[in-house]
Amino acid sequence: MPSGPFTKQNIRISGKLNYYLGDAIVGGLITSAPSGLAISQGQQTMPGDRIILNAVDALALSDTVNVTTSNLWDGLYIYVRTKATSTLTPTLGRLAFWDTGVAESIHQVTPDESGAQGVALCAGVFVSTMTKGYNWWIQAAGLANIAFTTPLTGVPTDGCPVYAAADAAGRADVLDGGGAPSFTQIGQMLQRYLGDAVGLPAAATTSTVDMRMNRMFRW
Protein backbone atom coordinates (compact mmCIF):
# COMPACT_ATOMS: atom_id res chain seq x y z
CA MET A 1 0.00 0.00 0.00
CA PRO A 2 1.49 3.35 -0.96
CA SER A 3 2.23 5.90 1.68
CA GLY A 4 0.11 8.99 2.07
CA PRO A 5 -2.22 10.82 4.42
CA PHE A 6 -5.15 8.51 3.83
CA THR A 7 -8.09 8.71 6.18
CA LYS A 8 -9.41 5.43 4.84
CA GLN A 9 -7.86 2.64 2.83
CA ASN A 10 -7.30 4.12 -0.58
CA ILE A 11 -9.55 3.14 -3.43
CA ARG A 12 -8.26 1.11 -6.33
CA ILE A 13 -10.86 1.45 -9.02
CA SER A 14 -11.50 -1.28 -11.53
CA GLY A 15 -11.74 1.02 -14.55
CA LYS A 16 -11.99 4.62 -15.61
CA LEU A 17 -15.00 6.36 -14.10
CA ASN A 18 -16.66 7.13 -17.41
CA TYR A 19 -15.97 3.85 -19.23
CA TYR A 20 -16.83 0.86 -17.08
CA LEU A 21 -19.84 -1.42 -16.70
CA GLY A 22 -19.60 -1.27 -12.91
CA ASP A 23 -18.55 -3.58 -10.11
CA ALA A 24 -20.49 -6.84 -9.95
CA ILE A 25 -19.68 -6.93 -6.24
CA VAL A 26 -19.32 -3.93 -3.96
CA GLY A 27 -15.72 -2.79 -4.21
CA GLY A 28 -15.05 -4.87 -7.33
CA LEU A 29 -14.32 -8.54 -7.97
CA ILE A 30 -10.89 -9.77 -7.04
CA THR A 31 -8.63 -9.87 -10.06
CA SER A 32 -5.90 -12.19 -8.86
CA ALA A 33 -6.27 -15.88 -8.05
CA PRO A 34 -8.88 -17.07 -7.35
CA SER A 35 -10.23 -14.64 -9.93
CA GLY A 36 -13.92 -14.45 -10.63
CA LEU A 37 -14.96 -15.65 -7.22
CA ALA A 38 -18.07 -13.65 -6.35
CA ILE A 39 -16.63 -11.84 -3.37
CA SER A 40 -15.37 -8.30 -3.02
CA GLN A 41 -11.67 -7.74 -3.64
CA GLY A 42 -11.66 -6.20 -0.18
CA GLN A 43 -11.23 -2.55 -0.98
CA GLN A 44 -13.22 -0.33 1.29
CA THR A 45 -15.52 1.22 -1.24
CA MET A 46 -19.06 0.98 0.03
CA PRO A 47 -22.35 2.18 -1.44
CA GLY A 48 -22.83 5.74 -0.30
CA ASP A 49 -19.12 6.56 -0.30
CA ARG A 50 -18.36 9.94 -1.78
CA ILE A 51 -15.37 11.47 -3.50
CA ILE A 52 -14.73 15.02 -4.57
CA LEU A 53 -12.58 15.55 -7.65
CA ASN A 54 -10.89 18.69 -8.87
CA ALA A 55 -10.34 19.21 -12.58
CA VAL A 56 -7.01 17.38 -12.64
CA ASP A 57 -8.32 14.43 -10.61
CA ALA A 58 -11.26 14.21 -13.02
CA LEU A 59 -8.99 14.09 -16.05
CA ALA A 60 -6.88 11.41 -14.37
CA LEU A 61 -9.97 9.26 -13.94
CA SER A 62 -11.45 9.94 -17.39
CA ASP A 63 -11.13 7.53 -20.28
CA THR A 64 -10.42 9.96 -23.11
CA VAL A 65 -9.78 7.23 -25.68
CA ASN A 66 -13.06 5.32 -25.62
CA VAL A 67 -15.19 8.25 -24.45
CA THR A 68 -14.33 11.32 -26.50
CA THR A 69 -17.36 13.50 -25.83
CA SER A 70 -18.14 13.03 -22.15
CA ASN A 71 -15.09 13.47 -20.00
CA LEU A 72 -15.41 14.10 -16.29
CA TRP A 73 -15.10 17.43 -14.53
CA ASP A 74 -14.89 18.77 -11.00
CA GLY A 75 -17.59 17.56 -8.70
CA LEU A 76 -19.02 15.24 -6.10
CA TYR A 77 -19.40 11.56 -6.98
CA ILE A 78 -21.24 8.81 -5.05
CA TYR A 79 -20.70 5.04 -5.20
CA VAL A 80 -24.12 3.42 -5.64
CA ARG A 81 -25.76 0.17 -6.61
CA THR A 82 -28.02 0.08 -9.64
CA LYS A 83 -31.33 -1.75 -9.69
CA ALA A 84 -30.95 -5.16 -11.32
CA THR A 85 -34.53 -5.25 -12.57
CA SER A 86 -34.84 -1.73 -13.95
CA THR A 87 -36.49 -1.27 -17.33
CA LEU A 88 -33.92 1.18 -18.64
CA THR A 89 -30.19 0.53 -18.65
CA PRO A 90 -27.98 2.94 -16.67
CA THR A 91 -26.59 5.09 -19.46
CA LEU A 92 -23.94 7.79 -19.53
CA GLY A 93 -25.59 11.21 -19.28
CA ARG A 94 -28.95 9.94 -18.07
CA LEU A 95 -30.31 10.71 -14.61
CA ALA A 96 -30.27 8.28 -11.69
CA PHE A 97 -33.10 8.21 -9.15
CA TRP A 98 -33.06 6.84 -5.62
CA ASP A 99 -34.85 3.50 -5.35
CA THR A 100 -36.88 3.71 -2.17
CA GLY A 101 -38.06 0.11 -2.54
CA VAL A 102 -34.94 -1.16 -0.78
CA ALA A 103 -33.12 -0.32 2.43
CA GLU A 104 -31.61 3.14 2.34
CA SER A 105 -28.22 1.76 3.42
CA ILE A 106 -27.91 -0.05 0.09
CA HIS A 107 -27.88 3.29 -1.75
CA GLN A 108 -29.61 1.78 -4.76
CA VAL A 109 -30.51 3.94 -7.75
CA THR A 110 -32.56 3.24 -10.84
CA PRO A 111 -32.61 4.83 -14.28
CA ASP A 112 -36.40 4.41 -14.32
CA GLU A 113 -38.71 7.24 -13.34
CA SER A 114 -41.39 4.86 -12.16
CA GLY A 115 -42.86 4.74 -8.70
CA ALA A 116 -44.81 7.24 -6.66
CA GLN A 117 -41.94 9.73 -6.63
CA GLY A 118 -41.46 10.09 -10.40
CA VAL A 119 -38.38 12.22 -10.88
CA ALA A 120 -38.57 13.89 -7.45
CA LEU A 121 -35.74 11.85 -5.90
CA CYS A 122 -32.93 12.50 -8.33
CA ALA A 123 -29.62 11.09 -7.09
CA GLY A 124 -27.39 12.39 -9.86
CA VAL A 125 -26.26 11.48 -13.33
CA PHE A 126 -24.64 8.30 -14.64
CA VAL A 127 -21.07 8.97 -15.75
CA SER A 128 -20.70 5.57 -17.42
CA THR A 129 -23.01 3.15 -19.16
CA MET A 130 -23.34 0.21 -16.78
CA THR A 131 -24.67 -3.29 -16.39
CA LYS A 132 -27.92 -3.36 -14.42
CA GLY A 133 -27.38 -4.44 -10.83
CA TYR A 134 -23.70 -3.46 -10.76
CA ASN A 135 -22.11 -0.90 -8.47
CA TRP A 136 -20.31 2.20 -9.70
CA TRP A 137 -19.93 5.94 -9.35
CA ILE A 138 -22.51 8.53 -10.31
CA GLN A 139 -22.02 12.29 -10.27
CA ALA A 140 -24.17 14.16 -7.76
CA ALA A 141 -22.88 17.71 -8.12
CA GLY A 142 -20.52 19.76 -10.21
CA LEU A 143 -20.07 20.16 -13.93
CA ALA A 144 -21.72 17.15 -15.58
CA ASN A 145 -22.73 15.83 -18.97
CA ILE A 146 -26.53 15.45 -19.10
CA ALA A 147 -28.72 14.28 -21.96
CA PHE A 148 -31.55 16.62 -22.95
CA THR A 149 -35.01 15.54 -23.99
CA THR A 150 -36.70 16.30 -27.28
CA PRO A 151 -38.52 18.53 -27.91
CA LEU A 152 -37.46 21.00 -25.22
CA THR A 153 -40.34 22.71 -23.41
CA GLY A 154 -38.75 26.15 -23.23
CA VAL A 155 -36.12 28.16 -25.01
CA PRO A 156 -32.58 27.05 -24.14
CA THR A 157 -29.94 29.66 -23.37
CA ASP A 158 -26.43 29.50 -22.01
CA GLY A 159 -26.85 29.60 -18.22
CA CYS A 160 -30.55 28.81 -18.13
CA PRO A 161 -31.95 26.63 -15.32
CA VAL A 162 -32.16 22.93 -16.13
CA TYR A 163 -34.77 20.50 -14.79
CA ALA A 164 -35.41 16.77 -14.89
CA ALA A 165 -37.68 16.32 -17.89
CA ALA A 166 -39.87 13.50 -16.53
CA ASP A 167 -39.87 12.05 -20.05
CA ALA A 168 -39.49 8.42 -18.89
CA ALA A 169 -35.96 8.43 -20.26
CA GLY A 170 -33.99 10.17 -17.49
CA ARG A 171 -33.20 13.26 -19.51
CA ALA A 172 -33.24 17.01 -18.76
CA ASP A 173 -35.36 19.90 -20.00
CA VAL A 174 -35.42 23.70 -20.01
CA LEU A 175 -38.54 25.70 -19.18
CA ASP A 176 -37.61 29.37 -19.73
CA GLY A 177 -40.24 31.06 -21.88
CA GLY A 178 -42.59 28.12 -21.51
CA GLY A 179 -45.51 30.06 -20.05
CA ALA A 180 -46.89 30.84 -16.57
CA PRO A 181 -46.71 27.84 -14.20
CA SER A 182 -49.38 26.72 -11.76
CA PHE A 183 -48.58 26.13 -8.09
CA THR A 184 -48.28 22.42 -8.84
CA GLN A 185 -45.81 23.13 -11.63
CA ILE A 186 -43.83 25.46 -9.36
CA GLY A 187 -43.57 22.60 -6.88
CA GLN A 188 -42.37 20.30 -9.66
CA MET A 189 -39.77 22.87 -10.69
CA LEU A 190 -38.41 22.88 -7.13
CA GLN A 191 -38.25 19.09 -7.12
CA ARG A 192 -36.78 18.77 -10.59
CA TYR A 193 -34.22 21.57 -10.60
CA LEU A 194 -30.79 20.16 -11.44
CA GLY A 195 -28.57 23.18 -12.01
CA ASP A 196 -27.66 25.68 -14.69
CA ALA A 197 -26.67 25.06 -18.28
CA VAL A 198 -23.04 25.67 -19.15
CA GLY A 199 -23.13 26.34 -22.85
CA LEU A 200 -26.22 26.20 -25.02
CA PRO A 201 -28.28 23.02 -24.50
CA ALA A 202 -29.95 21.45 -27.51
CA ALA A 203 -32.73 18.90 -27.83
CA ALA A 204 -31.71 15.25 -28.04
CA THR A 205 -28.06 16.02 -27.30
CA THR A 206 -25.78 15.84 -24.28
CA SER A 207 -24.80 19.19 -22.83
CA THR A 208 -22.96 20.37 -19.74
CA VAL A 209 -24.83 21.40 -16.60
CA ASP A 210 -23.43 22.78 -13.36
CA MET A 211 -25.35 20.68 -10.83
CA ARG A 212 -25.91 22.21 -7.39
CA MET A 213 -24.82 20.45 -4.23
CA ASN A 214 -27.78 21.71 -2.24
CA ARG A 215 -30.13 19.74 -4.50
CA MET A 216 -29.10 16.51 -2.82
CA PHE A 217 -31.71 14.28 -1.25
CA ARG A 218 -29.39 12.17 0.87
CA TRP A 219 -26.27 13.05 2.80
Added chain:
Amino acid sequence: MTPAEYAEAAERGRSMAALALRDDPDKLAQVEAMAGRGYCQRRYPEAYDNRNFTEN
Protein backbone atom coordinates in the same frame (compact mmCIF):
# COMPACT_ATOMS: atom_id res chain seq x y z
CA MET B 1 -21.75 17.19 4.33
CA THR B 2 -19.75 18.37 7.29
CA PRO B 3 -16.38 20.05 6.67
CA ALA B 4 -14.66 16.85 7.86
CA GLU B 5 -16.69 14.70 5.46
CA TYR B 6 -15.97 17.13 2.66
CA ALA B 7 -12.25 16.99 3.38
CA GLU B 8 -12.25 13.18 3.51
CA ALA B 9 -14.15 12.95 0.23
CA ALA B 10 -11.67 15.30 -1.42
CA GLU B 11 -8.71 13.29 -0.12
CA ARG B 12 -10.24 10.04 -1.33
CA GLY B 13 -10.76 11.55 -4.76
CA ARG B 14 -7.16 12.71 -4.85
CA SER B 15 -5.78 9.34 -3.76
CA MET B 16 -7.98 7.52 -6.28
CA ALA B 17 -6.62 9.72 -9.04
CA ALA B 18 -3.07 9.12 -7.81
CA LEU B 19 -3.49 5.36 -8.01
CA ALA B 20 -4.99 5.61 -11.48
CA LEU B 21 -2.02 7.68 -12.60
CA ARG B 22 0.50 5.27 -11.09
CA ASP B 23 -0.95 2.49 -13.21
CA ASP B 24 -1.21 4.50 -16.42
CA PRO B 25 1.90 6.33 -17.69
CA ASP B 26 0.06 7.64 -20.75
CA LYS B 27 -2.60 9.22 -18.57
CA LEU B 28 0.06 10.65 -16.28
CA ALA B 29 1.66 12.33 -19.28
CA GLN B 30 -1.74 13.70 -20.30
CA VAL B 31 -2.37 15.11 -16.83
CA GLU B 32 1.14 16.56 -16.64
CA ALA B 33 0.47 18.31 -19.94
CA MET B 34 -2.65 19.87 -18.43
CA ALA B 35 -1.47 20.82 -14.96
CA GLY B 36 2.32 20.73 -15.14
CA ARG B 37 4.73 18.12 -13.79
CA GLY B 38 5.50 20.06 -10.64
CA TYR B 39 1.85 20.23 -9.65
CA CYS B 40 1.35 16.55 -10.37
CA GLN B 41 4.43 15.54 -8.38
CA ARG B 42 3.19 17.49 -5.37
CA ARG B 43 -0.45 16.38 -5.60
CA TYR B 44 0.11 12.76 -6.59
CA PRO B 45 3.36 11.57 -4.98
CA GLU B 46 2.07 7.97 -5.07
CA ALA B 47 1.96 8.15 -8.86
CA TYR B 48 5.72 8.64 -8.88
CA ASP B 49 6.57 5.73 -6.60
CA ASN B 50 9.26 3.62 -8.25
CA ARG B 51 9.78 6.25 -10.93
CA ASN B 52 12.63 8.66 -11.50
CA PHE B 53 11.54 11.74 -9.60
CA THR B 54 12.43 15.03 -11.26
CA GLU B 55 11.88 18.32 -9.51
CA ASN B 56 11.05 21.37 -11.54
